[in-house]
Amino acid sequence: MNGELESNFFLLVRSDKAKAFQLVFDAYWESLYKQAYKKIHSSDLAQDLVQDVFICLWDKIDLLDAEKSVLAYLYAILRNKILKIYEKDEVRLRYAINVTAKEVACDNYSQNTLLEKELKKIIDQEIELMPPRMKAIYILKKEDELSIKEIADNLSLSEQTIKNQLQSAYNRLRNRVKDYDSSLALLTILITKYL
Known part of the structure; x- marks a missing residue:
C-alpha cells in the first residue's frame, strides 16, 4: 500500500x-x-x-x-x-523428550500410552509391507534379539548384507512415521524405542 x-x-x-x-x-x-x-x-x-x-x-x-x-x-x-x-x-x-527419557509409569489411558500404541500399530503395518528378506532380518534382530553375526550365519548371508537390510528397514520405518504425521514430534522421539 x-x-x-x-x-x-x-x-x-x-x-x-x-x-x-x-x-x-x-x-x-x-x-x-x-x-x-x-x-x-x-x-x-x-x-x-x-x-x-x-x-x-x-x-x-x-x-x-x-x-x-x-x-x-x-x-x-x-x-x-x-x-x-x-x-x-x-x-x-x-x-516429550523429558517424558520419554524418564520412562514414567503411565496408566493405560494416558496420552503417552495411546501414542505408543498408535506408533506400534504404524510400525507393525510397515513391517508387514517390507520385502520378505528385509522383514525376516528385522524380526530376527528386534524380536529374537540376534546379533548381526548370528543373523548372517542363520541366513547364510554376509554381515554387510544384514547391516544394509537393517538400515533400509530403519529408514522405511522412520519415513513411515514421519509421513504419518510430522506434527506429532513425540512419535518421532518414541520411534527410537522400537528401532
Missing part, C-alpha cells in the same frame, strides 16, 4: 472503521499469508495466524499512530505470533 492509501486508511478510521479495515485487509492479506506460510509451512495455520493478526488490528484500530506504517504494525504482530508458535513447539518437544 502506498503512502496515499495509508493516509486514506487513517482518514477512514475516523469516519468508517469497517471500510478502513477492509481497505487494509484487501491490500495486505495475501502478503501476510505468504510470509506466515514461508515461516511455518502450513496453509491452515498460516491462515489462522493472519486472521488473528487482523483481529488484533480491529481491536486496536482506533489506537494506531498515524505517523507509523500499518503494514509494519501488521508484520510485527505476525512475527510475534509466529515466535509464540515456535516457543510452544520447543516447550512441547522438551516435554
